[in-house]
Amino acid sequence: MKVIVIGCTHSGTAAVKNIKKLYKDADVTVYERNDNISFLSCGIALYVMGVVKDPQGLFYSSPKELADMGVNTKMLHEVEQIDFENQKVFIKDLTTKETFEDTYDKLVIATGSWPIVPRIEGITSSNVLLSKNYGHSNEIIAQAKNVQKITVVGAGYIGVELAEAFAVQGKAVTLIDAENRIMPKYLDPEFTDIAEEAFRKGGIQLALGEMVSKFETKGGLVNKVVTNKGSYDTELVIMCIGFRPNTKLFEGGVEMTKGGAIVVDEYMRTSRKDVFACGDAATVHYNPTNETRYIPLATNAVRMGTLVARNLVKPTIKSLGTQGTSGIQIYEYSISSTGLTETVAKELNINYGTVIIKDNDRPEFMPEFEEVMLKIVFDKDSRLLLGGQILSKKDVTQNMNTLSVCIQNKMTVEDLAFVDFFFQPNFNKPWNLLNLAGLAAIDVL
DSSP, X not given: OEEEEEOOSHHXXXXXXXXXXXXXXXXXXXXXXXXXXXXXXXXXXXXHXXXXXXXXXXXXXXXXXXXXXXXXXXXXXXXXXXETTTTEEEEEETTTOOEEEEEOSEEEEOOOEEEOOOOOBTTXXXXXXXXXXXXXXXXXXXXXXXXXXXXXEOOSHHHHHHHHHHHHTTOEEEEEESSSSSSTTTOOHHHHHHHHHHXXXXXXXXXXXXXXXXXXXXXXXXXXXXXXXXXXXXXXXEEOSOEEEOOGGGTTTSXXXXXXXXXXXXXXXXXXXXXXXXXXXXXXXXXXXXXXXXXXOHHHHHHHHHHHHHTSSSOOOOOOOBOOOEEEEETTEEEEEEEOOHHHHHHTTOOEEXXXXXXXXXXXXXXXXXXXXXXXXXXTTTOBEEEEEEEESSOOTHHHHHHHHHHHTTOBHHHHHHSOOOOOTTTOOSSXXXXXXXXXXXXXX
């Protein structure tokens, strides 16, 4: 069996390693246009902040590891064309510039995503940077050393983490986003209000509800970011407004969404026989609304890559879907979320309900305890759990992993109220926070 894998970050690495584990005699070739694999882009802010001293720790595999496993590891090779009918790929060696073709029995598309780069005047200036891969992280660090004023455009997870990282280093930071709140896809106002106040206390200037219209330049470098409401002096700009699937190569060859994500079934199979797709290049099933969505998360990617390997020869293990569970540290606050926010539930016209619980993480007779704010969203008609968010100065984020499982398994508020959780004063109270939320939801209903 001859397998070609295109791309080797999260999903590609997972697919390659598991294919070789399951099928030791398989002829596996990976084509990757970069000179590295498996870079944890979620660690860029930690690298910029100096928390991560050795960037090699942000890689969980290497071309050498794959080669030692018997994988034909082709770094700095770009696939330029695919003949799906005849199962051929056409490749360019980016070092020698030579082109050649290869054939496959099974093809795995793991080309990931790429930052959205809008057409804005001045955006091609050398001090406007992206934040996605290892090269980007090194360029950000190199340029940030010599400047004081930094503007981050985009207040999603990557943007807010970078803004804090620069502020901690003593930089003058402006965070711009077209939305009126930071991280609106993941958190409701009760949570973003606290996070935004933490940013202001940290010296970060928030320019929310503002759309960037142009970058003014001087001497070829951006020195002012102009929005529809004002302008901000700057010496460096980091663009973090989102990602889109890196799938243009496959247009017309496999079924895609309008946004360019490759449509896959529960076994990671595309519309084309013997062609699989995974990670940020593909769709996932979103359990809270029972629909197909594009959710580019590393956790989704590694699961999908592993499932490709398990289902490569025959359908074996179905994807369980996702709740889009995620977490973030903002200054002293640990925050996480899963499933639908109230904001999104309202937009979807769901007959939803919510409850917010504020309680200490441990009994008050303990020498130390910390307040926790927990919110859950549920369907009033079916009583099914839809989502939740949690925030505290104590790390209680694992509660959202638990709630994610509850949503995935279609549990109701009654189930959450009375499900079995342990009690021990060192860790929690007799009524677990999630139990309390379920009980409160029953009262609301």
